[in-house]
Every structure is written in structure tokens, then in C-alpha cells.
Amino acid sequence: MSTAPHPPVTPAEATEGCRYCWMCRHVCPVGHVTHVETFTPHAWALTIESVARGQLAWDRDTVDVLYACADCGLCQAHCVTDRPLPDAVAAARAEVVRAGRAAPAVMAIDEKLRAFGNAHGVSVPPSDPSQAPSALVVGEAAFCLNPASFEAAVVLLNAIGVLAMPVAMGRSTGWLASSLGLHDTARRLGEALIREVTETEAREVFVMSPADRWAIEHVYGDRLGLEWPATVPVRDVTSLLAEALGDGRLRLQPPPGMTPPYAYHDPCHTPRLARDHAAPRALLAAALGAESARALFWREGRAHPCGATGGLDFTHPDIAGALAAARVADARAAGAEWLITDDVACEAHLRASAGGLEVRGLYELLAQRVQEL
Amino acid sequence: VSAETLRELAAVVGADRISTREADRLVYSVDAYWLPQMWLDRGHRTPVPDAIVHPGSTAEVSEILKIAHAGRIPVVPWGGGSGTQGGALPTHGGIVIDVKRLNRILEINAESLYVRAQAGINGGQLEWALNERGLTLPHYPASANCATLGGYLAPRGSGTISTKYGKAEDLVMSIEVVLPDGTIVRTPPVPNHASGPDFMRLFLGSEGTFGVITEATMQVAILPDVRLFRAVLFRDVATGLEAGRRMMTSRLDPLVIRMYDPHSTGLLVKRVLGYELEGAYMIIGFDGFAEIAAAQEARAMAVCSELGARDLGREPGERWWQHRYDFYYPPLSLKLPAMFGTVETVSTFDRLERIYEAKKAAIEGTFGAQGVGYIGHFSHWWRWGASLYDRFLLRETPADPREAQQLHDRIWDVAVRTSLEHGGMINEHHGVGLKLSRFMRAQYGAAWPLLERIKQAIDPHGIMNPGKVGFGVEDVQLPVTAVRPAEKS
Numbered sequence: 001m002s003t004a005p006h007p008p009v010t011p012a013e014a015t016e017g018c019r020y021c022w023m024c025r026h027v028c029p030v031g032h033v034t035h036v037e038t039f040t041p042h043a044w045a046l047t048i049e050s051v052a053r054g055q056l057a058w059d060r061d062t063v064d065v066l067y068a069c070a071d072c073g074l075c076q077a078h079c080v081t082d083r084p085l086p087d088a089v090a091a092a093r094a095e096v097v098r099a100g101r102a103a104p105a106v107m108a109i110d111e112k113l114r115a116f117g118n119a120h121g122v123s124v125p126p127s128d129p130s131q132a133p134s135a136l137v138v139g140e141a142a143f144c145l146n147p148a149s150f151e152a153a154v155v156l157l158n159a160i161g162v163l164a165m166p167v168a169m170g171r172s173t174g175w176l177a178s179s180l181g182l183h184d185t186a187r188r189l190g191e192a193l194i195r196e197v198t199e200t201e202a203r204e205v206f207v208m209s210p211a212d213r214w215a216i217e218h219v220y221g222d223r224l225g226l227e228w229p230a231t232v233p234v235r236d237v238t239s240l241l242a243e244a245l246g247d248g249r250l251r252l253q254p255p256p257g258m259t260p261p262y263a264y265h266d267p268c269h270t271p272r273l274a275r276d277h278a279a280p281r282a283l284l285a286a287a288l289g290a291e292s293a294r295a296l297f298w299r300e301g302r303a304h305p306c307g308a309t310g311g312l313d314f315t316h317p318d319i320a321g322a323l324a325a326a327r328v329a330d331a332r333a334a335g336a337e338w339l340i341t342d343d344v345a346c347e348a349h350l351r352a353s354a355g356g357l358e359v360r361g362l363y364e365l366l367a368q369r370v371q372e373l
Numbered sequence: 374v375s376a377e378t379l380r381e382l383a384a385v386v387g388a389d390r391i392s393t394r395e396a397d398r399l400v401y402s403v404d405a406y407w408l409p410q411m412w413l414d415r416g417h418r419t420p421v422p423d424a425i426v427h428p429g430s431t432a433e434v435s436e437i438l439k440i441a442h443a444g445r446i447p448v449v450p451w452g453g454g455s456g457t458q459g460g461a462l463p464t465h466g467g468i469v470i471d472v473k474r475l476n477r478i479l480e481i482n483a484e485s486l487y488v489r490a491q492a493g494i495n496g497g498q499l500e501w502a503l504n505e506r507g508l509t510l511p512h513y514p515a516s517a518n519c520a521t522l523g524g525y526l527a528p529r530g531s532g533t534i535s536t537k538y539g540k541a542e543d544l545v546m547s548i549e550v551v552l553p554d555g556t557i558v559r560t561p562p563v564p565n566h567a568s569g570p571d572f573m574r575l576f577l578g579s580e581g582t583f584g585v586i587t588e589a590t591m592q593v594a595i596l597p598d599v600r601l602f603r604a605v606l607f608r609d610v611a612t613g614l615e616a617g618r619r620m621m622t623s624r625l626d627p628l629v630i631r632m633y634d635p636h637s638t639g640l641l642v643k644r645v646l647g648y649e650l651e652g653a654y655m656i657i658g659f660d661g662f663a664e665i666a667a668a669q670e671a672r673a674m675a676v677c678s679e680l681g682a683r684d685l686g687r688e689p690g691e692r693w694w695q696h697r698y699d700f701y702y703p704p705l706s707l708k709l710p711a712m713f714g715t716v717e718t719v720s721t722f723d724r725l726e727r728i729y730e731a732k733k734a735a736i737e738g739t740f741g742a743q744g745v746g747y748i749g750h751f752s753h754w755w756r757w758g759a760s761l762y763d764r765f766l767l768r769e770t771p772a773d774p775r776e777a778q779q780l781h782d783r784i785w786d787v788a789v790r791t792s793l794e795h796g797g798m799i800n801e802h803h804g805v806g807l808k809l810s811r812f813m814r815a816q817y818g819a820a821w822p823l824l825e826r827i828k829q830a831i832d833p834h835g836i837m838n839p840g841k842v843g844f845g846v847e848d849v850q851l852p853v854t855a856v857r858p859a860e861k862s
Contacts, residue, residue: 026495026497026519038401050399055418080705
């Protein structure tokens with residue numbers, strides 16, 4: 001950040017400045033896999049501004065451009081004046097949705113989110129939370145794509161003495177809907193989570209995915225006008241476990257023999273959060289041995305997403321696939337045989353592009369070490 | 374560009390690597406030059422390309438140029454699109470070749486210290502890859518985040534540490550370039566030899582008017598053990614210039630000497646770095662082995678002390694280094710609705726102060742009543758002189774775009790004429806592009822026809838980036854088309 005203070009900027013003001021600023025291009029993952037000028041932050045801002053000024057209209061092409069942004073937050077995380085361009089993109093998408101010009105894929109997701117609470121069309125049990133000192137946001141990916149990860153997280157939490165009431169079982173926290181401009185749906189999902197957490201009277205909430213933390217900490221307030229209970233902090237399970245590892249509450253048994261060389265993928269949305277990037281690496285070093293770590297993928301405080309963000313896998317599967325392939329290529333280039341991450345959506349997305357690389361979930365891997373004690 | 378040509382291009386790169394979409398054409402019609410931004414802002418369109426093509430190899434670039442050459446179709450190479458001179462503007466429509474798919478690092482040689490990479494690689498990405506091996510490409514322009522390797526070379530760019538490491542052109546060892554007829558040419562593997570003329574230099578500064586740079590081999594450096602920065606304050610520009618001259622002519626080897634004039638110090642340095650200072654703020658830096666850097670710094674400080682400079686200490690120097698690019702982020706940067714232009718120049722020590730004073734007097738004297746201000750800093754130094762990075766600034770651009778352009782061009786006329794009259798070159802590192810094209814004949818005088826003959830020999834149909842670097846036109850105007858009043862809804 002610059003040394004000088006910068007007043008808060010609205011999304012509309014952001015596009016005004018960003019349209020002729022190229023300074024975050026090097027961190028934009030979409031620009032890097034598409035190599036197309038139109039798919040870079042300044043061009044998204046220019047497109048939005050040009051529509052606002054009547055020089056372009058929201059049509060199939062401009063909407064396609066608008067939905068190519070990953071909403072990963074890297075541009076804003078890099079920006080020394082903190083321009084909320086991702087919020088501006090989300091706001092423009094909401095405008096497109098309101099105008100009935102969103103792509104059919106977006107509206108199909110909206111239908112699923114409204115019907116099932118998740119984008120996977122998986123039926124979920126009705127919400128019936130009981131009171132607990134803490135709550136664990138399961139969310140949609142862990143429930144729909146890999147329930148074993150949720151079970152592993154519970155094992156790990158129990159191991160450090162945390163009993164958390166599962167909430168949002170199979171239900172999105174709203175970040176996907178928000179990214180796609182489906183703000184009414186996002187608001188409903190956010191309200192449902194807030195209601196559930198309030199009913200549990202939890203004093204803290206844990207999340208398994210940085211995307212969910214980002215939704216609660218930023219999307220609810222900045223994009224949706226929702227108020228998260230001020231007395232309920234949100235922490236991610238990974239950071240909590242790393243803290244427990246540090247103070248001895250979590251003990252992991254190293255695996256027998258040599259662990260294959262591994263790399264760690266920071267889940268999408270991580271760079272936009274104040275999360276200690278050393279936390280998952282410390283856990284892995286304890287579980288697998290630091291000597292097997294091959295790559296940090298953390299350049300100047302940033303890590304690129306794998307494409308499981310911004311709804312790209314629904315609107316632009318080619319870009320989402322290219323992002324996953326780029327992360328897999330990073331891992332291969334580093335000599336890794338395992339690629340590990342703690343976000344189930346990332347895990348599933350990477351696995352689809354992994355080829356011979358083994359993609360593994362952090363929580364399951366850690367839970368195995370705890371169970372072996 | 375006809376449908377048949379589009380089919381031919383598609384056969385080369387694939388249909389999905391060509392775009393004629395309106396959204397793309399608009400994005401590729403604007404670069405970092407103030408003028409097209411202003412027109413667009415005021416509801417007018419500047420020329421757009423007919424098609425944007427994304428080749429993935431030098432061979433594909435060659436095939437595209439063969440098609441363009443045969444069809445007499447204008448071609449504009451596009452890297453990061455972050456040039457400030459309008460060098461990437463498709464003023465005559467035609468084909469924009471976006472080279473960003475040419476982004477592979479082909480070789481990093483830690484023994485001989487060079488990197489060979491394709492020209493479309495992003496500068497920031499290339500630097501990360503080198504840093505991971507303990508190396509650096511010591512070319513740190515403000516555009517490092519957004520420019521491409523080819524974009525470093527095409528306009529002969531300078532970076533913030535050029536005083537020690539040289540300009541991009543001093544770091545390049547060899548290039549591969551595709552000529553307008555599709556011929557692929559590779560220059561000799563090393564730059565310093567005696568086997569005839571150094572024809573690589575022809576392409577450095579040609580800004581795509583002689584061909585498309587597709588690959589470059591660049592010297593790299595081992596990341597230094599230390600980088601020491603310190604700031605001093607001079608009472609005026611003249612004293613600071615003398616200090617810089619003494620440091621350079623005594624063969625000290627500073628990484629950076631950067632001196633802001635009092636107006637810049639009071640405006641930009643205050644706004645970005647937060648220092649309230651009166652005088653000329655200078656940052657001095659040395660790098661390398663700790664003891665050598667420290668000894669050089671001590672010598673430099675002795676020079677400054679002799680000239681009465683106030684030592685501000687290490688922190689104001691380090692802060693500048695850490696935030697050196699912050700100056701280019703909105704709202705810290707110069708942006709619309711302001712009118713601005715970097716009228717930078719370069720000259721020998723004996724003329725620098727006069728050029729600075731003359732330009733300041735000319736711009737403020739002629740346009741001061743209209744609110745036009747003048748600021749400058751001296752940022753790239755040689756044993757013989759330095760560059761003056763000076764700018765004019767008007768906080769509110771006139772509402773009528775034609776009136777705005779006329780004022781803009783008049784200020785440029787005065788600035789350039791004053792530079793030339795006092796022995797300055799019309800720019801040091803931004804390149805010519807469209808912006809300075811109309812001044813090239815005056816800059817080169819009797820030598821200009823020679824450059825035109827070279828252009829004619831290499832590009833007989835004049836397809837390559839027409840209207841740029843002074844080729845093909847006497848006085849290029851940016852044609853505009855009214856779209857509609859640009860009131861933001």
C-alpha cells in the first residue's frame with residue numbers, strides 16, 4: 001500500500017480510474033491464460049464505462065467480456081490505492097441480470113441456487129441448528145462434491161477440542177451468486193446463513209473455504225447490504241489448526257517413509273483475505289515433512305486462482321480449465337507429484353485438469369495423521 | 374479487412390484467435406496516450422482495428438504479415454498497450470497483432486547471465502521467474518507490471534535503475550524480428566562485435582514500423598547483496614544538477630539519481646510519499662557488495678554535502694524505492710479530466726539547466742494564464758548528461774474536445790520547439806508513437822530522408838504501424854467519429 005491515505009472508493013469511481021490504468025495486469029490470472037487485452041482489469045473497467053456512456057451496449061459480446069473476470073480479487077489486492085474493481089464487475093453483472101441480458105448459463109445457476117441452495121442441484125437436509133459455542137460453515141462444495149472433507153474437518157476440530165455446529169450444509173454462502181450478479185439470490189443465501197448462525201448463538205464461526213470467509217467479511221456488507229453479527233468473528237479452519245499446531249493442541253504423526261514431493265495451492269480468494277499464507281504450509285510440513293515441499297506459489301504476496309471462482313467454470317469453462325491447467329503446470333514444473341489444497345471446490349476443479357498429478361484435500365490428509373496417533 | 378482475408382488469417386491462427394467483436398475493437402483502440410482517452414471520454418471514437426489476431430508463434434506472425442503484405446493491409450503490433458505515445462493505436466484500421474501469446478521463457482543462463490524469451494511475455498512475470506533464481510532483468514520501468522518484453526525494446530525504454538544498468542536497448546543482446554514481408558530475421562547472438570553494421574539497432578526504436586519483434590535475449594544480473602538508498606534536499610535544481618554531474622563524471626556508479634524539481638517535490642512527492650519539503654528532493658542509490666555500495670554512497674554524500682545539500686537520511690530514499698510505482702496508480706497518477714503530457718528530453722550536462730529553465734518559462738509563460746503548470750524531475754543519468762522528465766499539467770481539460778486537442782497540441786509544439794532550440798532530443802524513453810511523429814522531421818533535419826529510405830526498403834508498402842515514428846505522413850491527426858454525448862448514466 002502507498003504511504004499516503006486513500007479515501008474509500010465506490011465501484012463506480014473505480015471503473016473511472018481503472019479503465020486507463022494498466023498497473024495490475026501482471027497479477028490478473030485471466031489475462032495470463034487468455035493473452036487477450038479485453039480480458040484484463042483495465043479492459044473490464046473500460047467496457048463497463050463505455051456501456052455507462054452509451055458507447056457500447058450490453059449485448060452477447062460485451063456480456064461475455066464482463067463474465068470473463070474471475071472475481072478473484074487479485075487486482076484489488078495488488079492495487080496500492082485499493083480500487084474495488086471486482087465489486088464494480090459484480091455490480092455491472094447485476095445490472096446485466098436485471099436487464100435480462102445474462103447468459104442462459106448464469107440463469108440456470110440462479111435456478112439451481114434458488115431451488116437447492118447450491119449450484120450442483122444436490123438436495124440438502126433442512127436447516128435445524130441447535131445452540132453451540134461455535135458453528136462450522138460447511139457450504140456447498142464440501143457437502144456436494146466431497147463430504148469426506150467436511151467429516152475430516154470435524155475430526156480435526158474435535159481433536160483440538162472444538163465442537164462446532166454445522167451450518168449451511170450444502171448451501172452456498174452466496175459468494176457465487178454475488179460473483180455472477182445474482183444479488184437477490186445471494187442476499188437470500190446470506191440471510192439464511194445469518195439466521196442460522198444467530199439461532200445457534202455461536203460466538204465464533206469457522207469456514208472451510210476462503211471463498212466463504214470472503215463472502216461473510218466483504219460480500220455481505222460491500223455488495224449485498226447485509227449485516228453480519230458484529231460479535232461473531234469468522235476464522236478459517238486452516239488458520240485455527242495451524243494455531244493449534246503451534247501451541248501443541250494439534251499433534252500430527254509424520255507418515256511412514258518418504259512422502260511424494262508436493263505443492264500447495266492457495267485456494268481462490270485467499271489473496272484478498274488477511275490470511276497467514278504460512279498456516280497451511282506449516283501444517284503440511286508437520287504432516288508430510290518440509291523436505292517434500294516443492295513450491296510455494298506465493299509471489300510477492302499473491303497466488304493465482306485455479307479457476308474455481310467467479311462462476312467461470314459455468315460461464316467460461318475454457319478459461320476456468322486454462323487456469324487449472326496453469327496451476328497444474330506450475331506444480332509439475334516444481335517437481336510435485338501431489339497438489340494439495342484446503343478448498344473442496346479448488347480440489348475438484350484442479351483434479352479435472354490434473355492428468356497424472358494427484359490432487360489431495362488438506363483436511364483429509366491431516367485427519368489421517370491425527371487418526372494414526 | 375475482407376472476409377477472404379479473415380479466412381486466410383483464421384487458417385493461420387485458428388478462428389478462435391481472431392476477433393472482430395465490437396468490444397475488442399474498442400479496447401484495442403485506446404492505449405495509454407492521453408489523446409484517444411480524451412476523445413473517448415467525450416463521446417467520440419478514434420479509429421478501431423478491423424481485426425485483432427493472436428498468433429502463438431513466430432511462424433504464425435510471419436504468415437500474418439505475408440497476408441497483410443500481399444493485401445496492403447495496415448498492421449499494428451500490440452504488446453501491453455501501455456505506451457504513452459499512441460504507438461499502438463490503429464490509426465489506419467487494419468490488423469492488430471497482439472503478441473501476448475508469445476510469452477514463453479526459452480532459456481535462463483545463469484553462467485553467462487542472459488535470458489531468452491518471447492517478446493510477448495509480461496515484464497512482471499519475467500522478473501518473478503528470474504527472481505526465483507536469484508537473478509533480475511535490471512530494467513525497472515514504471516510500466517514493468519504491464520508492458521511486454523517487446524514493448525521494452527520497441528520504443529527504447531528506460532527503467533528507474535538505468536543510470537547503472539542502462540536502458541533496455543543496452544541490455545539486449547539479440548532479437549528475432551519478423552519483417553513486413555514475413556521474413557524472419559535473427560540478429561547475431563552477441564551485441565558487441567565488428568562484423569559489419571549493428572542492424573539490430575535499426576529495430577530498437579522502430580516501434581513496429583520495421584517489423585514485429587518476436588523474441589529477445591537480454592542480459593540479466595545477479596540480485597545484489599544490498600541496495601542502499603538515501604535522500605537529500607537541494608535548494609534548487611541547478612545545485613542538484615551539479616551534484617549529479619559530479620557523481621557521474623567522477624565515475625561513481627549509482628543505481629539511481631532522481632531529482633524532483635521544487636514544484637514536483639511540493640506536488641507529487643508530497644502526495645505520494647507524504648513528505649512536505651521545499652527544494653529539490655533527490656534520491657541516490659547504490660547496489661552490489663555492501664562495502665562497495667557503502668563506500669560509493671559515502672563519496673556521493675560528500676559531493677552533496679560540498680554543494681550544501683541537506684541529508685534527509687535513509688528512510689526517505691528507501692520509501693521512494695518501495696513506492697516508486699505508486700505514482701502511476703489512480704488517483705495518484707495524472708489522469709483525466711486533467712490534461713497532461715510528458716514532454717521529456719535528454720541532453721548533455723552543459724545544456725540541461727538551460728533546457729529546463731527555458732521549457733518552464735515557455736510553457737508557464739505561454740499557457741500559465743490558462744492554468745497550465747510545469748513540473749519535472751531528472752531521472753536517467755549518463756557520464757555526459759541526463760534526461761529531464763518534464764510534464765505540463767492542466768487540472769481541467771476544456772469541455773470541447775476539439776478545443777482540448779488544439780490546446781494540447783499547441784503546448785506540445787511549444788515544448789518540443791523549446792527542447793530542440795536548446796539542443797535537446799525530443800524524448801529519452803517513451804518513444805515517438807503517434808504523439809511525436811509530426812516532430813521527427815524537425816528533429817532529424819537533413820538526416821530524416823535517410824530514415825525514410827530505410828523505411829521504404831524494409832516496408833515498401835508502408836503497412837507497418839502507419840503514421841508512427843514520423844513515417845508516411847507529414848502531420849498525422851487522429852481522426853475521430855462522434856458516437857454520442859458521453860454523459861455517464
